[in-house]
Amino acid sequence: MVNHASHYLNRFKASLKIDQKIRDGAAAELYAHLEDKTRELEEKGLSREEASKAAIRSLGSPELIAEQMYETHAQGSWKEAIFSALPHLLVALLFASYYWRNITCVSLTLALTVAMAIYGWQRGKPIWLFPWLGYYLMPVVVTAILLLSLPEGWGWIAALIYIPMVLFVFIHIVRQTARRDWLYASLMLAPMLVTFTWLSSLGRGNQLLASDWAVRLQTNAVWIVVSFVALAAATVAFIRLKPRKYKIIALLIPPLVILFAVITASRGNIAYWSWLLLLFSLSAFAIPLWMQAKAYQ
Amino acid sequence: MNYGRELLKGNTDSLLLCLISHQATYGYQIVKELEKRSNGYFQFKEGTLYPALHRLERDDLITGKWQVLPNGQQRRYYYITERGKQILARRLATWQDFSTAVKAVIQPETT
Numbered sequence: 001m002v003n004h005a006s007h008y009l010n011r012f013k014a015s016l017k018i019d020q021k022i023r024d025g026a027a028a029e030l031y032a033h034l035e036d037k038t039r040e041l042e043e044k045g046l047s048r049e050e051a052s053k054a055a056i057r058s059l060g061s062p063e064l065i066a067e068q069m070y071e072t073h074a075q076g077s078w079k080e081a082i083f084s085a086l087p088h089l090l091v092a093l094l095f096a097s098y099y100w101r102n103i104t105c106v107s108l109t110l111a112l113t114v115a116m117a118i119y120g121w122q123r124g125k126p127i128w129l130f131p132w133l134g135y136y137l138m139p140v141v142v143t144a145i146l147l148l149s150l151p152e153g154w155g156w157i158a159a160l161i162y163i164p165m166v167l168f169v170f171i172h173i174v175r176q177t178a179r180r181d182w183l184y185a186s187l188m189l190a191p192m193l194v195t196f197t198w199l200s201s202l203g204r205g206n207q208l209l210a211s212d213w214a215v216r217l218q219t220n221a222v223w224i225v226v227s228f229v230a231l232a233a234a235t236v237a238f239i240r241l242k243p244r245k246y247k248i249i250a251l252l253i254p255p256l257v258i259l260f261a262v263i264t265a266s267r268g269n270i271a272y273w274s275w276l277l278l279l280f281s282l283s284a285f286a287i288p289l290w291m292q293a294k295a296y297q
Numbered sequence: 298m299n300y301g302r303e304l305l306k307g308n309t310d311s312l313l314l315c316l317i318s319h320q321a322t323y324g325y326q327i328v329k330e331l332e333k334r335s336n337g338y339f340q341f342k343e344g345t346l347y348p349a350l351h352r353l354e355r356d357d358l359i360t361g362k363w364q365v366l367p368n369g370q371q372r373r374y375y376y377i378t379e380r381g382k383q384i385l386a387r388r389l390a391t392w393q394d395f396s397t398a399v400k401a402v403i404q405p406e407t408t
Binding site: 025028030032036059060062064068072073 | 323324325342344345347348352355
């Protein structure tokens with residue numbers, strides 16, 4: 001009984017990507033059911049082995065139960081959906097109002113992001129945390145890029161020390177998030193992909209860091225606002241939709257459309273290191289989705 | 298799709314609420330009770346009951362509590378909530394009206 005039941009419950013738990021406490025509770029309920037059913041069948045004259053197998057058959061596919069259970073627990077409330085979309089809307093607002101160049105406004109937004117990320121992380125990583133966490137990680141990555149622009153030699157020395165540290169923190173957070181659910185890792189990294197897409201559109205070589213970079217970015221302000229509003233809408237759809245495949249579609253389409261639209265508009269006139277950055281953020285964003293799609297094949 | 302199965306699917310929540318409203322109960326007992334009361338008419342893959350129970354709990358219609366039996370076994374008992382009672386009363390009234398109307402259409406001589 002124990003072996004069959006354990007195997008069955010392991011399959012159930014492996015297919016169910018929700019809060020661990022709820023998942024373990026559901027598995028314990030199924031185990032109690034199997035115990036009751038097996039005992040009853042044994043009383044009817046079946047051997048322990050036969051009774052155990054029959055009990056498992058009567059419960060049905062563990063993957064199907066997990067899928068239905070996921071649909072019950074994976075749908076966030078409207079409150080959570082709006083809370084998740086809020087950082088994207090704040091960034092859109094900063095660009096729409098031209099306040100993204102105001103150091104006070106940017107600092108306040110950054111402080112709010114850090115506070116929300118730490119608060120959410122300590123409160124058991126609720127679903128609304130992940131977009132905030134994405135913005136929280138962004139300055140860490142951007143600092144690594146900016147280090148490369150330090151005077152000759154120093155940039156590389158600083159980067160060689162800082163970049164491995166950043167990668168360690170980055171991979172640690174992505175792993176922790178993906179352990180909860182692969183899709184949450186993509187949800188977290190979506191703003192990074194969109195932001196780097198727009199940064200990469202600024203031009204070749206050293207143009208990005210030229211003195212007029214802010215002016216050049218502002219000329220695309222309307223489209224940047226549209227991008228982040230689209231990301232906010234995708235996030236709301238992701239939180240509210242029940243079936244997992246629709247969640248994947250909702251999350252995948254807007255950032256990829258923005259990426260290809262910007263690259264096409266700039267006719268691929270992008271610096272080589274921007275390509276690297278884009279490739280890095282695109283992989284980080286798409287790999288969890290791909291892993292998820294593969295797991296459901 | 299099987300019409301009977303569709304009917305059951307559409308009324309699962311009401312059937313579960315009804316059973317839980319009579320007495321606090323747990324998953325396996327619900328399966329047995331449904332089978333017994335319907336003379337074996339309601340038969341389904343037993344595992345699909347649990348997502349339905351969790352859905353009702355999420356919507357605050359029932360609440361689940363773990364209890365340890367004297368033999369050490371743990372069971373999760375479900376209780377109906379006040380909100381659950383109200384929703385059930387409304388659904389039963391709707392079902393009665395619907396049932397009376399259907400009967401009046403298909404068996405006009407008996408009304």
